[in-house]
Structures are given as structure tokens and as C-alpha cells.
Amino acid sequence: MPAERPTIADVAQRAGVSKGLVSFALNGRPGVSAQTRDRILEAARELGWQPSLRARALSVNRAFALGLVITRDPEIVTGDPFYPSFIAGVERELAPAGQALVLSVVPDEDAELAAYRKLVAGRRVDGVFITDLRHDDARIELARELNVPAVTLGHPETPSPFPAVSMDDRAGIEAAVDHLVGLGHRRIAHVAGPARMLHGSRRRRAFEEAMTRAGLRAGMVVETDFRAADGVRATRDLLARPDYPTAIVYANDPMAIAGLGVAQRAGLRVPDELSITGFDGSDVGEHIFPALSTVVSDAVSWGSVAARVLLRSIAGEQPGDTDLPPARFVPRESTTRSPEPTPRADV
Amino acid sequence: MPAERPTIADVAQRAGVSKGLVSFALNGRPGVSAQTRDRILEAARELGWQPSLRARALSVNRAFALGLVITRDPEIVTGDPFYPSFIAGVERELAPAGQALVLSVVPDEDAELAAYRKLVAGRRVDGVFITDLRHDDARIELARELNVPAVTLGHPETPSPFPAVSMDDRAGIEAAVDHLVGLGHRRIAHVAGPARMLHGSRRRRAFEEAMTRAGLRAGMVVETDFRAADGVRATRDLLARPDYPTAIVYANDPMAIAGLGVAQRAGLRVPDELSITGFDGSDVGEHIFPALSTVVSDAVSWGSVAARVLLRSIAGEQPGDTDLPPARFVPRESTTRSPEPTPRADV
DNA sequence: AGAGCGGTCTAAACCGGTTTAGAGTCAGAG
DNA sequence: CTCTGACTCTAAACCGGTTTAGACCGCTCT
Missing domain, CATH: 3.40.50.2300 (Response regulator)
Structure with a gap:
């Protein structure tokens, strides 16, 4: 059975001073002579004394x-x-x-x-x-x-x-959309987080605004709960549409990776037939094939x-x-030119 | 400025008893009459009193x-x-x-x-x-x-x-190896965790033993630090060997997923040309393509x-x-028959 | 010499609970 | 009627720190 832990009273006794003075010395407060302070610190060191956070917490009314x-x-x-x-x-x-x-x-x-x-x-x-x-x-x-x-x-x-x-995080979404639009994509979908969450709806709005600014309709938006399984379902639904998207902007990486799986399983070549972007820069997204273009936040x-x-x-x-x-968009391998020719501006 | 939080003394005063009795009543200890107990509980409720964990921690010498x-x-x-x-x-x-x-x-x-x-x-x-x-x-x-x-x-x-x-976790590794051997694989590699970690070396030993039991040499083992980037490097090295493996058993899922990326990037079809197993059953492994065969632990x-x-x-x-x-092996899509014919037993 | 003062230190209160020793009350037994 | 014991309750110590009030010292200044 190891010895009981020393308390401040033990230190005081060993140094031949009062408890209060020990407290002063150990907290570096004035009013202690240099000589006494050294004696106290020495005594504390010898006893291996460590202040009890519990006692401190109670007396100073902090939990640390x-x-x-x-x-x-x-x-x-x-x-x-x-x-x-x-x-x-x-x-x-x-x-x-x-x-x-x-x-x-x-x-x-x-x-x-x-x-x-x-x-x-x-x-x-x-x-x-x-x-x-x-x-x-x-x-x-x-x-x-x-x-x-x-x-x-x-x-x-x-x-x-x-x-x-x-x-x-809006700048990242905007950059992703701009990147896709620059690659000729017109039918861009968004797999959004839950609307009740601020970042879910904010990313969605950023997506919609970026689309509108590019002169595109932001018609394809699916709301999810941020789970990988939701990404699967959302991607299936989107790809089954007659006006299926050529690019999907996901609100997080796990859903994007799951969506990539769905597309590949369906025989789609990514990014050639479908471009994909994620959000949050997971480690694993960097190493899959194709490496996930995503918005990394620190x-x-x-x-x-x-x-x-x-x-x-x-x-x-x-x-x-x-x-x-701001979180910034990092293009990697999962995005490329739209498989469909960009309609000429004057059409 | 909201009122100060009530202490046990406030409750005692309101109930017209001593601090100690309040403590007894609230901890359900005997020695308090039913009537008084009710009065004390009522007072505590009215004041919205909550015990201070700090004080409790100090007096009972527990941190909770x-x-x-x-x-x-x-x-x-x-x-x-x-x-x-x-x-x-x-x-x-x-x-x-x-x-x-x-x-x-x-x-x-x-x-x-x-x-x-x-x-x-x-x-x-x-x-x-x-x-x-x-x-x-x-x-x-x-x-x-x-x-x-x-x-x-x-x-x-x-x-x-x-x-x-x-x-x-050995049973899971063994099951994975047996599964691969049963599919005709002979050149099976292992991407191991760090040897200094018990589960790293234990999984490696389980791999080696399972291989030996199957009459195969466990020559291809790469030690890593469990990071996805390690999985990339290890997989590249393994695939570059003249006696490249037809199946790789990874010591965790992130490395397996990264390894899958390397193989796909190199143009290998997974699982047809390379089978892959992971470890630990990540959510994302379930949704990638091909879905990762892995050892899930609860x-x-x-x-x-x-x-x-x-x-x-x-x-x-x-x-x-x-x-x-024990952790159990869950075959999914990333493992299939060996691309090379199994040598006949009598050869 | 005595007042004033800064520096050093002690004693004791305090934080908010728990726990122990013992006081007071009452019923039942002898 | 008194003794005993069970029951209920209070007062105070305690956990281990921090902080305050004030004692004591030697010094300087008038």
C-alpha cells in the first residue's frame, strides 16, 4: 500500500510554516521572503506534493x-x-x-x-x-x-x-460549383445536410446562389442526415432521374464517397461520366480512386x-x-469536363 | 444577474433542519423520518437545488x-x-x-x-x-x-x-485468410500495423499462422503505422514485386481503402485481379465500390x-x-476467386 | 521615544458537501 | 418509576486547498 498523498498541510509542517504561506509560495504571490519560498518549494519537491484539483476547484469555484x-x-x-x-x-x-x-x-x-x-x-x-x-x-x-x-x-x-x-463554408461550395460550371457542367445536383442544421442549410443556399449566379437552375437538391447511407439513397435517386446530373456536390465526404460507390457500381465512370465533390477533407478521400475533389476546412x-x-x-x-x-475547394481527380457538350451561349 | 446557486445550507434553512440531515435525506440514508424527508425534498425542489459535484468530490474523495x-x-x-x-x-x-x-x-x-x-x-x-x-x-x-x-x-x-x-481479433484474420485460400489464392500479402503495438503484431502472427496452416509461406508482410498513407506505400511496393500478391489482408480499414485506390489507379480490377480485406468495419467501407470485405469488431x-x-x-x-x-469476418465484394488457377494438389 | 510603515507570517474563515459524535425524545420493558 | 434502546436530529469536524484579517518585526522619520 503506497503512502497517502501528501497535502498542503504536510508541506507546511515540513517547511515549518503555515498552510496559507505554502499556498502563497506555490502560486508565486508576493509576501513571501525568497528564503522561505525556497524552503517551501524544496519541501514540496521532497514530498512529491501535487495540488489536489478537487480542493482547488471547490475553493476557487472553478472546474478547470x-x-x-x-x-x-x-x-x-x-x-x-x-x-x-x-x-x-x-x-x-x-x-x-x-x-x-x-x-x-x-x-x-x-x-x-x-x-x-x-x-x-x-x-x-x-x-x-x-x-x-x-x-x-x-x-x-x-x-x-x-x-x-x-x-x-x-x-x-x-x-x-x-x-x-x-x-x-459558402466560399468552398461556391468554388466547387464554379469549378464544375467552368468544366461545362449544367446539370449539377446537391446532396445537402439536414435543413434544421445551420451548416446544412447554409451550404445548400450557397449552392443555390452559386447556381443562380451561373445562370443555372438549382433544381436537384436532396436533403439528408449527413450519413453515408443517405448518400447512397440520394445518389441512386438522382441518377435515376430522366434529367440525371452530370455532377454532384455533396455536403460532406462520407456521403460523397458513398455516392462514388453507387455511381461506380452502376457502371458509371467517375469522373468522366459523373463528377463528384465532397466536403470536409477526410484523409480517406485523398486516397481513394479517383481522389475526391473536396472542400477542406481546418x-x-x-x-x-x-x-x-x-x-x-x-x-x-x-x-x-x-x-x-474560409474552407477552400481542392480539386483532385473526381471532377472533370462535363460528358455533354456545353450549349453555345447564343442558343 | 441571476441569483446565486442555492447550497445545501439554503435547503436546510428552508426546511428548518440541519445541513447534515439534508445530506442524509437526499442520499436516501436511514435515520430521517418520512415526514421530514418529504419536507426536505420539497424544499430542495422549490429552490432548484443541485448538489455541487466539486464539494462532493472533495468530501468523498472521488472525481466521478x-x-x-x-x-x-x-x-x-x-x-x-x-x-x-x-x-x-x-x-x-x-x-x-x-x-x-x-x-x-x-x-x-x-x-x-x-x-x-x-x-x-x-x-x-x-x-x-x-x-x-x-x-x-x-x-x-x-x-x-x-x-x-x-x-x-x-x-x-x-x-x-x-x-x-x-x-x-485473430479469429477474424484467420477467417479472412481461410476465405481467401478457399477462393484459390496462394500469394496472399499482409499489410500489418506497427510491431510495437500488441494488436499490430498479434494480427500479423495470426496471419502468419493461418498461412502456415494452409501450407503457404507468409513471406509478404509489410509493417506500417496504420495510416492511410502507409497503406498506399505498402500496396505500391507489394504490387511492384515480381511475385505480386493476388490478395492483400490489411490490418485496418483506412489502409485497405487506400490500397484499393492504389490498385484501381494502377488499372487493376478489384476483386477480379486483386482481392482485398480490411479490419474494423468502418461505415464507409460498406459503401465504397467494391464494398470492402472486412473484419468487424463491435x-x-x-x-x-x-x-x-x-x-x-x-x-x-x-x-x-x-x-x-470475437471480431468476425464479413465477406462483401472486395474478395473473389484468385485470378490464377489453383495448382493441383498433387503437383 | 513613539508613530508609521512595509514586509513577513499565522490563524482562522471559507468553498459545499459528507460523516461522526452525541443530544433529546419517546415507547416499551423490568 | 426508571432504565434501555431505537429513532430523529443537531453541531461540529473534515476533505485540501485559497483568502482575509491581523499580529509581529525591524526600520525610518520626526
Whole structure:
């Protein structure tokens, strides 16, 4: 049985001073003579003393932890490259700051609100990330009501007291559409994310606007839940249409990869007979054949910036909104010239 | 400015009793009259009181949280389906138990040990998961030294005081090899994980043994770091050999998918000219073309069982080792008969 | 010499729960 | 009628830190 962990009282006793002075010395606060400080630090070192976060948390009323709630059915969480990268970015910021990340994975939106409540009510975290914003997102109101600092990924629609860290994804969609239009495509479809999610509907609108600007009708849009299986269904439906598309812009990579599979299985040559673009730049999309043209967003730095902003909020600053460099379209192999001749402009 | 959160003292005052009795009533302990208990519960409800986990943590000397440290360079963490599913499984167990998951993502093994130390020294967690076991894994000794309950995913080589929750992955590899041999393949290669990782070398050994049992030489084995980019390189090397393989068994899905891309890019028809199997059953592998034959392991239940075992360890029980149902091989479209005729047995 | 002051340090309160020792009340047994 | 024991409850200690009020010291200034 190893010895009990030393407490600050043990250090005080060994150094021959009071508890309070030990606390002062270890936190580098003034009012401790250099000589005594050294003696205290020495004693702490000898005992291998480490402050108990629990005691600190209680007395300074901080949890030294941030909360992240991920709402995804288990099916989609697999394969989606966003969260792992985002979390890696968050960690990069938290670890040096002595903070920890408390993660909650829940299946649906009711459980999501309950999870936020639980994290905050138990005082487990000092602040929360709000990701995957939805229309009229109840979490904003909840966080305000719980009086907890928060940061939103993207600008919510409803007025929000919390700083937002955003990455423009419209530019990427527009670039993808422009790229396809430049290759002569006219019948371009979009496999969109769920309309209730802000980035789902925003990407869809960006698609529609880009099409309109190019003088094309944005008639072929299928709404999905971002799952690979949805990509399969949507692609099948689109390809079965009499006015089947020559190019499909997918709202994420897993659906694009699944769509590619559907097209290939149907005997279509990609990209010669069908061009495909993804979104979010998964590692695997880079290595499949043909390599996926996609819109890459830097989820890692999104994570670290969001974490930094949240920490500043907690520290009492009022950080403003941050706009990250926009996601950018990276053409690879899955897009090429339209199989059908571009009608001449004067026709 | 919302009102300060009520404490147990507020509840006590409102109910006209002492703090201690409130604590007893709320924890359902005997020694409180039914009438008083109701009055206390009513007061707590009226005030919307929620116990502070911080205070509880300090007084009962528990963190009510479990630690998971993930060591992966950001490149591989993306695309790997294991951790998201595993975490979902863990959550399923923790949430009802009022526990939280503290997640740490670190880039390398030094940072990994430091992360465990930090979680435990700060008393942030009551127990830790040890995943991705390696040979002579320093974390076992560290956890013992830190005197923290732990659970290992798989049986470590070195004697370990901690319960292990294992899933046999050899059977899956063997089934894959047998499947390929049955299809007439003789030149079967293996793209292995890193030898320093237990599951990397164990899958490799299972491959070699299955080959030997089938009377074949297991000469073509390439060691990798589990990254998709490694799968690309390994596949190129294998296909460039004069005695190129007719089938490749990959140690994980991302490498298999990348390898498929390499083969297709080289003009090989998969599976007609090259059969491919993966490992771990990613969602995306199911939807690509050809759909990936792979070994699926139930990472979700792995997570919940491991969490349950760890919670029991923390509660002072001595749970034994658990063996989950073995990962099983699921043939899909990426494997078929060998393109070369099977030599007759008597030749 | 005494007041004033900065520097150093101690004692004790505090954070919000849990837990223990013991006080008070009441019923039933002797 | 008193003793015993069960039941209910209070007061206070405790977890391990932080923070505040104030004591004590030696010094300078008038």
C-alpha cells in the first residue's frame, strides 16, 4: 500500500510554516521572503506534493474543465473526420492551460440538452462548446439561462450573447460549383445536410446562389442526415432521374464517397461520366480512386481557436467574434469536363 | 444577474433542519423520518437545488470521472472508426452512472505518460482506460505506481494487476485468410500495423499462422503505422514485386481503402485481379465500390463493457477478465476467386 | 521615544458537501 | 418509576486547498 498523498498541510509542517504561506509560495504571490519560498518549494519537491484539483476547484469555484457535447447517432459519428480533428485542436490549447476536456456523446437532441444541464449543474465544467448549430437552437437559451460561458461554432441565427468562431463554408461550395460550371457542367445536383442544421442549410443556399449566379437552375437538391447511407439513397435517386446530373456536390465526404460507390457500381465512370465533390477533407478521400475533389476546412485550428476564445470568456474577457480563413475547394481527380457538350451561349 | 446557486445550507434553512440531515435525506440514508424527508425534498425542489459535484468530490474523495488518453498523430485519428464508436459505448455506461469522461488527445508516447500522470495526480479521474496496448507497455507500471484503477483493452504481455477486456481479433484474420485460400489464392500479402503495438503484431502472427496452416509461406508482410498513407506505400511496393500478391489482408480499414485506390489507379480490377480485406468495419467501407470485405469488431460494446468493468474496479470489486465475442469476418465484394488457377494438389 | 510603515507570517474563515459524535425524545420493558 | 434502546436530529469536524484579517518585526522619520 503506497503512502497517502501528501497535502498542503504536510508541506507546511515540513517547511515549518503555515498552510496559507505554502499556498502563497506555490502560486508565486508576493509576501513571501525568497528564503522561505525556497524552503517551501524544496519541501514540496521532497514530498512529491501535487495540488489536489478537487480542493482547488471547490475553493476557487472553478472546474478547470471545458465541456463538449456531441450529438450524433453512433452511425454517423464513425467516418466523420470533423470531431476527432476538432478535439485534437481543442486539446492542443487546453493541455498547456491545465484544463481538461469533458466529453459527452449523446444520441439525440433531448439527451443533448440534458447533457449540457448535467455538466453545468454539477459544476463539472467552466464553459461549453456549442457545435453543429441549428435553427432556433435551444442550447443558446439554455446556456444563457444556466449562466455558463459558451462559444458557438459559427454565427447562430438568433441573437447570442456568446462569441462565435466561424469558418465560411459558402466560399468552398461556391468554388466547387464554379469549378464544375467552368468544366461545362449544367446539370449539377446537391446532396445537402439536414435543413434544421445551420451548416446544412447554409451550404445548400450557397449552392443555390452559386447556381443562380451561373445562370443555372438549382433544381436537384436532396436533403439528408449527413450519413453515408443517405448518400447512397440520394445518389441512386438522382441518377435515376430522366434529367440525371452530370455532377454532384455533396455536403460532406462520407456521403460523397458513398455516392462514388453507387455511381461506380452502376457502371458509371467517375469522373468522366459523373463528377463528384465532397466536403470536409477526410484523409480517406485523398486516397481513394479517383481522389475526391473536396472542400477542406481546418478543423484542428477551429478547435484551438474555439478553445482559446472560450478560455478568455471564462477569464472574464469579452472576446469578439472570430472568422477563420474560409474552407477552400481542392480539386483532385473526381471532377472533370462535363460528358455533354456545353450549349453555345447564343442558343 | 441571476441569483446565486442555492447550497445545501439554503435547503436546510428552508426546511428548518440541519445541513447534515439534508445530506442524509437526499442520499436516501436511514435515520430521517418520512415526514421530514418529504419536507426536505420539497424544499430542495422549490429552490432548484443541485448538489455541487466539486464539494462532493472533495468530501468523498472521488472525481466521478474516468480518463481516456488517445495517442495518435492527428493524421490517423481522422478516418479511424474505432475511437468514436468506443467512446459512444463508454458514454452509454457512464451517463446513467453520473460519471463523466475526461478525454486527452496527445501526439506521442511521452506526452501520453504525462497525460496519465496529470489526470491522476490532479485527482481528476478515478480510473483510466488503457487502450492500444504495446509491448512492455509503460502505462501498466505507471498506473500501478500511481495507484489508480485501470482497465486494459486486451491482455497485456507483462503481468498486470488490472482487469482486461479483450476481443479476439485473430479469429477474424484467420477467417479472412481461410476465405481467401478457399477462393484459390496462394500469394496472399499482409499489410500489418506497427510491431510495437500488441494488436499490430498479434494480427500479423495470426496471419502468419493461418498461412502456415494452409501450407503457404507468409513471406509478404509489410509493417506500417496504420495510416492511410502507409497503406498506399505498402500496396505500391507489394504490387511492384515480381511475385505480386493476388490478395492483400490489411490490418485496418483506412489502409485497405487506400490500397484499393492504389490498385484501381494502377488499372487493376478489384476483386477480379486483386482481392482485398480490411479490419474494423468502418461505415464507409460498406459503401465504397467494391464494398470492402472486412473484419468487424463491435467497438461500441467494447466501450460499454470496459466502462462497466472500470466502474466496478473503482467500487472496490475485483472484476475478472472479460472476453467479448470475437471480431468476425464479413465477406462483401472486395474478395473473389484468385485470378490464377489453383495448382493441383498433387503437383 | 513613539508613530508609521512595509514586509513577513499565522490563524482562522471559507468553498459545499459528507460523516461522526452525541443530544433529546419517546415507547416499551423490568 | 426508571432504565434501555431505537429513532430523529443537531453541531461540529473534515476533505485540501485559497483568502482575509491581523499580529509581529525591524526600520525610518520626526
